[in-house]
Amino acid sequence: MADPRRLLATLLLALGAALPALAADAPASAPSAAAAAASEATVKFEAPAARLTAADPALEARMLAITGELRCLVCQNQTIADSHADLAVDLRQEVREMLQRGQTPEQIRRYMTDRYGDFILYRPPLKASTAVLWLAPAALLLIALAALAVVIRRRARLSDDQFEPEPLLDDESIAVDRPVNLV
Amino acid sequence: MKVLKFLIPLAIFLVMVGFFAKGLYNNHDPHEVPSPLIDKPAPEFALTRLDQPEQTIRRADMLGKVWMLNVWASWCESCRDEHPYLVEFAKLKALPIYGLDYKDQREPAQAWLAERGNPYDASLFDANGRVGIDFGVYGVPETFVIDKQGVIRFKQIGALTPEVLNGKVLPLLRKLNG
Numbered sequence: 001m002a003d004p005r006r007l008l009a010t011l012l013l014a015l016g017a018a019l020p021a022l023a024a025d026a027p028a029s030a031p032s033a034a035a036a037a038a039s040e041a042t043v044k045f046e047a048p049a050a051r052l053t054a055a056d057p058a059l060e061a062r063m064l065a066i067t068g069e070l071r072c073l074v075c076q077n078q079t080i081a082d083s084h085a086d087l088a089v090d091l092r093q094e095v096r097e098m099l100q101r102g103q104t105p106e107q108i109r110r111y112m113t114d115r116y117g118d119f120i121l122y123r124p125p126l127k128a129s130t131a132v133l134w135l136a137p138a139a140l141l142l143i144a145l146a147a148l149a150v151v152i153r154r155r156a157r158l159s160d161d162q163f164e165p166e167p168l169l170d171d172e173s174i175a176v177d178r179p180v181n182l183v
Numbered sequence: 184m185k186v187l188k189f190l191i192p193l194a195i196f197l198v199m200v201g202f203f204a205k206g207l208y209n210n211h212d213p214h215e216v217p218s219p220l221i222d223k224p225a226p227e228f229a230l231t232r233l234d235q236p237e238q239t240i241r242r243a244d245m246l247g248k249v250w251m252l253n254v255w256a257s258w259c260e261s262c263r264d265e266h267p268y269l270v271e272f273a274k275l276k277a278l279p280i281y282g283l284d285y286k287d288q289r290e291p292a293q294a295w296l297a298e299r300g301n302p303y304d305a306s307l308f309d310a311n312g313r314v315g316i317d318f319g320v321y322g323v324p325e326t327f328v329i330d331k332q333g334v335i336r337f338k339q340i341g342a343l344t345p346e347v348l349n350g351k352v353l354p355l356l357r358k359l360n361g
Contacts, residue, residue: 115317
């Protein structure tokens with residue numbers, strides 16, 4: 001009963017199951033600003049550095065939204081919003097003051113990249129040097145889909161006798177004798 | 184077609200090996216982030232001397248000479264490893280060496296220099312680390328070489344070693360002064 005159509009359906013199902021995982025992969029590496037800001041709001045307001053300026057929660061929230069997208073150069077897997085490194089504390093203060101002076105998030109990000117390079121951005125811009133990073137996942141997906149299409153088309157052309165007969169499953173033989181107890 | 188079946192995975196494998204080998208053997212330190220400041224004008228600064236709080240040194244004062252800026256602090260562990268090399272290097276009088284005493288206090292900093300020797304023509308006292316931020320400093324020690332026009336030509340993240348001083352700083356100096 002090795003119907004090529006059944007094979008096709010199975011493969012499409014498998015692909016359908018895999019796609020969300022593929023899609024979920026991409027944004028997982030870049031922490032969402034909102035999530036970072038939210039976890040900060042609950043955890044960080046206890047920290048002494050934050051308490052000093054908690055008088056202006058709106059400013060603090062804007063500061064955390066921006067620094068939650070910036071990498072701490074000292075402990076590279078933390079955001080500047082998260083880190084307790086001296087430099088991160090200083091940079092948070094710097095961002096507060098820049099916001100108070102009315103600077104935009106864009107100006108603040110430029111201030112950071114002028115000093116520390118694109119590495120400080122958790123979302124690196126699309127440039128010649130980062131093209132591989134941005135385009136490789138899509139390219140790999142296209143290659144995989146092309147390979148899948150080739151395999152499916154080739155298998156669809158085969159006659160039934162090219163496939164091994166499906167072995168009868170244990171359950172199926174039992175099911176013939178007595179009905180399965182569905183609890 | 185049969186050959187392709189082997190060649191394609193082999194090619195993919197070799198590309199991956201290439202990437203991994205680069206990461207493993209290219210002296211790759213993830214803490215060494217390429218600085219965007221190289222070949223850019225050094226940031227403005229006006230700081231007091233560590234030993235003479237009444238005297239201020241500005242960026243403009245340094246124009247016209249190739250000089251070294253070494254970021255250090257009395258609290259910095261790796262500065263202790265680096266310092267003897269710097270003291271020896273200063274004896275060559277290859278170029279003026281200025282310190283940037285980063286987020287430090289005057290007294291312990293001066294005691295630190297008195298104990299270990301002072302290789303600096305002068306140390307700039309950056310108490311709150313603002314000038315350090317403008318120089319993109321994120322780990323002490325760091326060292327910059329700045330040319331006559333005030334452009335940053337070299338940056339070392341982490342401690343200076345004889346290899347770096349002989350292999351990079353001195354050749355660069357010959358180029359800039361030549």
